[in-house]
Amino acid sequence: MSIIKTENLVRHFAVGTQTVEALRGVSLDIDRGEFVAIMGPSGSGKSTLMNIIGCLDSPTSGTYHLNNKNVSTLDDDALALIRNHEIGFVFQNFHLLARNTALDNVMLPLKYAGIDKSEQEEIAMEVIKSVDLESRAHHQPSELSGGQQQRVAIARALVNKPSILFADEPTGNLDSKTGDDVMNLFTNLHKQGQTIIVITHEIEVANQAERIISIKDGKIFEDQKVLK
Secondary structure (H helix, E strand, O other): OEEEEEEEEEEEEEEOOEEEEEEEEEEEEEEOOOEEEEEOOOOOOHHHHHHHHOOOOOOOEEEEEEOOEEOOOOOHHHHHHHHHHHEEEEEOOOOOOOOOOHHHHHHHHHHHOOOOHHHHHHHHHHHHHHOOOHHHOOOOHHHOOHHHHHHHHHHHHHOOOOOEEEEEOOOOOOOHHHHHHHHHHHHHHHHOOOEEEEEEOOHHHHOOOOEEEEEEOOEEEEEEEOOO
């Protein structure tokens, strides 16, 4: 059953007097529970595609259905509401609040979601345990390694139990061993039924997924299963 369905997505940007065609008719289906890598070089359109299917942006034309709901025409407030309930994001640069502890960072989406204050810490702590960071819960990001900071970011992305977890170049700032550990965590989350979409330009990262969608010049030019 499709959790993501796009039809002929087009996204144009005005740059001075020029029009840049970032996406040029992208149609794809992603089923619930899939682990998908969207791959392409810089400027290929993969980040623009992630911004649209992650409800951070809207297409110039075309349609996007998320969980059978047409979200391609929604305004910013409606998109923000969907992001908070349906989508978790993990970024290359972690985006943690420097003065907050790991626990406080993970609790933040619960505050925005209006979860009762008495429940926030308990819920966040359970997710922190699931990424093996219980002993570092009360440390600030500066006291954590890069891999530990990324695990905090993953816990924060998971705390609202999103339908989809997006990871944008999640190993980009990590050494290869730590990057492998993070990708193994994604693999384990996928085995538990989590839908995961990784944006990457690295074939080693893409091969951890079960399907690779390759983007070039704003179009899908290859969509293949990964042979394990």
